[in-house]
Amino acid sequence: MAYETDFYSWFSTFLKDEGLQFSKSGFKGGSSLGKHEIDEEEGNWSNMNYSGGKPPRWLFQVNATSDPIKARYPDKVDVIGLGGSNTAQGDKAGLAVRVLPLIKSDAGYEPRPEFEANAIFVFHGALSAGSSSDSFSFNRKTGELYRMGEPQPYIFAALLGIHEPAEYIEVDTDGETHQLLYEAMMDAISAAVSVRFKGDDLHPIEFFDLADEDGLERLKDAVELAWQSAGPATPPSTENGDNVATDPYDVDEPVDLSAITIPEDGDLLGIDPAVYRQINAALRSGKQHLMFYGPPGTGKTSIARWVASSLSQEWTLITGSADWSSQDIIGGYQPIGGGEIGFVPGVLLKAFDQPLIIDELNRCDIDKVLGPLFTVLSGQESTLPYRVDVSDKDSPQYSILPRPATSVESYQFAPSHDWRLIATINSIDKAALYQMSYALTRRFGWIFVDVPADLTGFVRAYIQKTDLAKPGSTDASCPLGEIWTGVNAVRVIGPAPIIDMIKAMISLDPDIDFMTLPSSDQVVTYIDAISMFILPMLDGILAQEAEQIATAIINALGVEPTEAAAELIERLMRGAAV
Secondary structure: OOOHHHHHHHHHHHHHOOOOEEEEEOOOOOOOOOOOOEEOOOOEEOOHHHHOOOOOOEEEEEEOOOOOOEEEOOOOOOEEEEEEEOOOOOOEEEEEEEEEEEEEEOOEEEEOHHHOEEEEEEOOEOOOOOOOOEEEEEEOOOOOEEEOOEEOOOOEEEEEEOOOOOOEEEEEEOOEEEEEEHHHHHHHHHHHOEEEOOOOOEEEOEEEEOOOHHHHHHHHHHHHHHHHHOOOOEOOOOOOOOOOOOOOOOOOOOOOOOOOOOOOOOOOOOOOHHHHHHHHHHHHOOOOEEEEEEOOOOOHHHHHHHHHHHHOOOOEEEEOOOOOOHHHHOEEEEEEEOOEEEEEEOHHHHOOOOOEEEEOHHHOOHHHHHHHHHHHHOOOOEEEEEEOOOOOOOOOEEEEOOOOOOOOOOOEEOOOOOOOEEEEEEOOOOOOOOOOOHHHHOOEEEEEOOOOOOHHHHHHHHHHHOOOOOOOOOOOOOHHHHHHHHHHOOOOOOHHHHHHHHHHHHHHOOOOOOOOOOOHHHHHHHHHHHHHHOHHHOOOOEHHHHHHHHHHHHHHHOOOOOHHHHHHHHHHHHHOEO
């Protein structure tokens, strides 16, 4: 199961960047089926009226003794229930379901949750706004997917293996014990499922092995290709359906942090493994809120998004501003029409059922903006200075509860189990911008995200990963790594500006070889990229530091100061402090 969480974290972030989300059906409660029961003699749900429409699993009967192994649908009916999803917000672009095999043995059809798989469907953008619990079903003959009985075209579908292919279970049949390999079972289920992508022909569903990193990368590439090939996607709806989103005060099942591991993000290079160790240690020790701090450009925002995606299907990201007030984040009185005013929740209370990422938190007046949360973060209810009925001095005041509740008053806000604050701070700004009080600081688990330990090694790894290395390159020199090292000797910056430089330089000169000394023309390309992405981050350095960086750049490029280099040095000196 090593890469199952990795994929869903990536998929969540991929859709989030499009303003979209996906749903998981049946993923809460571990291996428990709740009140849904299996009829092991028939190999199906015991109560089809209860379980058939919105089942917590996609069931398959598996015969372990046939050659080859065979899988089939339990029902002879064409349309089979897949599960339920909240589509009320009009922003769902994917559905993930759990696949449960019922293994035929002498005891009947035994459910084997330890041999589960997943399946995903990707839609061409957002589904239209529906209800908080739409039913999905699948036609096994035509490959059509339905939502509430209506056809719902999809652009991609896949069967996902979440165990090692060589894992096996023992099955007793006709007095003999047989070994059923996970890989053989997945081949059988894949052969049993035919899908039809939007505008495509019927074909077997493709299998991706998420126990293998190559399988993860193939799956990500396949989703991206399907998305790009389908053309412009349907944007999220701006209106909810008639049956709007689930009550944000419903108590859902908490994430079992003792059983979850935030994996390393394979797409984010140069992050010290200690960062992931500390994230998991903080969460497992009960720290609900996380603060990522360090130099600019080190990937703090990307890690915050990765953690949020690993913990919840939905999350919100906002960027700190000096113009913020408590009203923006918590809420306050605003005109509500008809010449009246009333309390309007801020962004945090509106998204109190999911993680809230506050990027560059210290750009706002933190204590003033988050002040009403101090008591809540300490585990106690916080009463807000806003009455439900503004005109009635005896009217109840709005309040924030510190933890999920089974029932709340109309004037109370309670978080869900998924809610948490995840924030970032650039350490280079910390002294100049607003400070956090000790009272708020200790509510977070603080995790330092530093620059890569080997700067030149990072550049080389990035060039190799993005297939920018030129054939025959000697790899004996890495001017960009040396430039970065020279800059960081004065002011530490992370990989993001360096990656921006690489992309710009490829745009300027597609034939540039980053692993050799540049030609005279390519020196100009380096200087242009430095001017675009490095110089803006060096304001306020000392004159001698400007000279030090200029010398490092000239030495890295292996040339005498040219006209372009001289202009760069002049600009460095102009921006330097006396």
